[in-house]
Amino acid sequence: AQSVSQHNHHVILSEAASLELGCNYSYGGTVNLFWYVQYPGQHLQLLLKYFSGDPLVKGIKGFEAEFIKSKFSFNLRKPSVQWSDTAEYFCAVKLPNNNDMRFGAGTRLTVKP
Amino acid sequence: DAGVTQSPTHLIKTRGQQVTLRCSPKSGHDTVSWYQQALGQGPQFIFQYYEEEERQRGNFPDRFSGHQFPNYSSELNVNALLLGDSALYLCASRGTGTGSYEQYFGPGTRLTVT
Numbered sequence: 356a357q358s359v360s361q362h363n364h365h366v367i368l369s370e371a372a373s374l375e376l377g378c379n380y381s382y383g384g385t386v387n388l389f390w391y392v393q394y395p396g397q398h399l400q401l402l403l404k405y406f407s408g409d410p411l412v413k414g415i416k417g418f419e420a421e422f423i424k425s426k427f428s429f430n431l432r433k434p435s436v437q438w439s440d441t442a443e444y445f446c447a448v449k450l451p452n453n454n455d456m457r458f459g460a461g462t463r464l465t466v467k468p
Numbered sequence: 469d470a471g472v473t474q475s476p477t478h479l480i481k482t483r484g485q486q487v488t489l490r491c492s493p494k495s496g497h498d499t500v501s502w503y504q505q506a507l508g509q510g511p512q513f514i515f516q517y518y519e520e521e522e523r524q525r526g527n528f529p530d531r532f533s534g535h536q537f538p539n540y541s542s543e544l545n546v547n548a549l550l551l552g553d554s555a556l557y558l559c560a561s562r563g564t565g566t567g568s569y570e571q572y573f574g575p576g577t578r579l580t581v582t
Contacts, residue, residue, distance in 0.1 A: 391573075398472075399560075400573075406569075449569060452525070456513055460510050
């Protein structure tokens with residue numbers, strides 16, 4: 356079945372550590388890719404998106420993600436996390452000409468001060 | 469500028485009952501999507517409304533229905549509630565002119581079915 360997989364259910368890091376959250380999808384062809392973040396008690400917010408062009412995309416708050424087509428991956432990275440990055444992170448895929456956005460199960464990030 | 473708003477915030481219903489959830493899109497947005505987010509899971513697409521019509525539907529039974537009004541606000545109705553319908557229901561809006569497909573999400577309605 357077509358799906359979006361996030362490898363880590365819960366990641367715990369200390370402040371200043373580097374972050375990489377994995378996301379793989381199983382849809383063929385062209386896809387649009389997104390990372391959303393949900394801070395405790397807040398709405399889902401868009402961190403970054405990839406539609407075409409440079410596979411390395413930069414988002415808000417120092418986050419970036421790299422699209423590797425051959426690996427069907429769109430991993431999220433941040434060089435140095437802060438306590439305020441504690442949140443749930445969701446990867447999502449949308450097929451062109453399709454309004455259905457498919458989300459992964461999410462990765463909970465806990466950053467210890 | 470108000471973002472996406474949803475009401476009510478929380479709701480408790482009994483099995484077999486019916487429920488209506490409401491959503492007001494972000495100003496300037498005309499397309500509304502509804503998602504169900506079960507505990508520990510990512511949001512699942514229920515359906516999308518545009519120009520007062522259901523444009524696309526996810527894998528949800530007919531017990532889930534919706535409506536969009538001329539002011540672009542939307543309702544999600546669920547009939548014959550099951551325990552498994554307990555979840556956070558999210559509304560997201562976007563403008564059709566935006567090529568970037570950036571959706572703005574509301575805070576959600578937490579539905580508990582007992």
